[in-house]
Amino acid sequence: xxxxxxxxxxxxxxxxxxxxxxxxxxxxxxxxxxxxxxxxxxxxxxxxxxxxxxxxxxxxxxxxxxxxxxxxxxxxxxxxxxxxxxxxxxxxxxxxxxxxxxxxxxxxxxxxxxxxxxxxxxxxxxxxxxxxxxxxxxxxxxxxxxxxxxxxxxxxxxxxxxxxxxxxxxxxxxxx
Numbered sequence: 689x690x691x692x693x694x695x696x697x698x699x700x701x702x703x704x705x706x707x708x709x710x711x712x713x714x715x716x717x718x719x720x721x722x723x724x725x726x727x728x729x730x731x732x733x734x735x736x737x738x739x740x741x742x743x744x745x746x747x748x749x750x751x752x753x754x755x756x757x758x759x760x761x762x763x764x765x766x767x768x769x770x771x772x773x774x775x776x777x778x779x780x781x782x783x784x785x786x787x788x789x790x791x792x793x794x795x796x797x798x799x800x801x802x803x804x805x806x807x808x809x810x811x812x813x814x815x816x817x818x819x820x821x822x823x824x825x826x827x828x829x830x831x832x833x834x835x836x837x838x839x840x841x842x843x844x845x846x847x848x849x850x851x852x853x854x855x856x857x858x859x860x861x862x863x864x
Contacts (some may be wrong), residue, residue, distance in 0.1 A: 710724040719820045719849040720825070722747040730754050733812035739823040739848040742769060744775050752780035757811035760802070783809075787863045788821050794856045796864060799829035802861050820849020828857045832864065 706753065719739040725731045725747045731738060731754045735856025743751070759777045763845060765770065777784040785805060789798055806813055815823045836844065838861045845857055 692813040695851075704711045708860075711717055718844070719824065725750050731756075734847075736809070736812050737806060737827075738812065738814050739820050739827065740814060740857045741757070741849070743816060745771060745775075748773075748776055748780055748782075753815050754781055755803045755840070756814055757809045758783035758785055758813045760787050760805055760813060760815040762787050762815065764790055766809055767818060767827040789826065791822065791853060791856070794822065794825045794829070794853055794860065796833060796860060799826045799833055802826050803830050803833065806817075817849075819848075819851070821853050822850050824848035824850030825853040826859050829860060832850050832861055 690785045718737065720731055721738055722743050725740075726744075729750055731750055733756075738751075738756075740747075742763070743759075751759070759773075759782055761769075761773060763785065774784040787802065787805060802815070806815075814816070817823050817826075824845040824847070827848035828841045828850055831844040832838065832841040838858075841861060842850070842854065842857065845854070851859060
């Protein structure tokens with residue numbers, strides 16, 4: 689019995705040592721933590737899309753270096769970005785698309801419009817708002833338009849950043 693315990697303890701120590709010494713790439717969720725993107729220096733899209741909150745200039749540079757073709761900014765004109773995002777995005781060689789959506793704009797019509805914008809690119813696209821909540825909401829409705837059942841669509845939305853707008857998305861799904 690002592691031998692088994694000793695082997696288990698050694699296994700855990702070795703496993704812990706391996707985990708601590710191996711540099712791993714970040715998971716590739718649909719919504720990314722922008723600080724992790726900057727720290728690691730690369731980002732991997734999910735099905736050609738990445739969702740995020742408001743990126744800064746350093747994060748945008750990582751997206752450009754990672755092969756992203758465009759940035760779709762869902763923030764409205766009155767939302768402060770802290771810099772001229774369009775100028776920075778275009779200077780980095782990506783397209784900048786302003787697609788302002790307020791929380792009142794969570795609709796199947798806007799989800800279809802987002803899908804059309806995304807369909808215009810063969811390379812990865814970053815879609816962002818302030819936190820990712822509006823992006824996730826439209827991604828949920830987009831998934832529904834593409835045939836996902838309501839629970840799957842909501843899961844897609846949550847992976848894309850859907851939080852506080854979930855009741856609005858549920859209402860739209862129920863009415864469809």
